[in-house]
Amino acid sequence: MELIAEKICHAYGNLKVLDDVSLTIRSGEIVAILGPSGCGKSTLLRFLGGLERPTSGQVLMAGAPPALSLNPLTYVFQDFALAPWRTVFGNVALPLEHHPMSAAERMERVMSALARVNLTDFAHAYPRQLSGGMKQRASIARALAVNPAVLLMDEPLSALDAQTRELLMDDLTRLWGETAFTAVYITHNLSEAVRLGHRVVVLSRRPGRIRQIVPIDVPIAERREGHPALAETTARIWSLIREEAAEADRELTDVA
Secondary structure, eight states, X not given: OEEEEEEEEEEETTEEEEEEEEEEEOTTXXXXXXXXXXXXXXXXXXXXXXSSOOSEEEEEEESOOOTTOSOSEEEEOTTOOOOTTSOHHHHHHGGGGGSOOOHHHHHHHHHHHHHHTTOGGGTTOOGGGSOHHHHHHHHHHHHHHTOOSEXXXXXXXTTSOHHHHHHHHHHHHHHHXXXXXXXXXXXXOHHHHHHHOSEEEEEOSXXXXXXXXXXXXXXXXXXXXXXXXXXXXXXXXXXHHHHHHHHHHHHHHHHX
């Protein structure tokens, strides 16, 4: 299934945040969206997920979702969004409770998702007992349990330390290698964008416009820190946004 944004424009009152954004998320690819602070990355993701409607433009879905998909679009959030009173199993099972299925099918979906993120042994643990990386793995498992057509990931690693981010990036690349999934990945981190994205969409400073779409030609399984082609691409993307990122930082500082 493809997710298509057509001529998305949006303003909050007199503040224009997005301008003429058109983008197609192709089946089986991860598209990373990157840009200066305040450029509308997360706002665009909310439109793609149907949580809000833009001032003008539209978001369309084309093609059929994957077999056994319960939710075409599913979010993975920065803050994990786990219910503290539920176990890991209970959190992953939560979105399944709104769908008619047998207890055996629910069990199979939950345990399969936990196995994919290496959390099988922690099914009965509570979120307070988990590290930040394990909490995000549980959040990813919850999304995988419904077999979504498109994963919408809003800075999912930004709350984690550098070592944990590296481990989670390894997990995501492994998961994609096992079963290619479709995802929109919002980030402010160049390394994450280049490591995980098949394409990196570079947005301008507010109002966000697509400055450039950069394909990453290195196979995901071969991407590692220090890879020459990735380093070159990272430097090229940074050259696109460096000046605007500095301006956005000064603007935010002035407002504060």
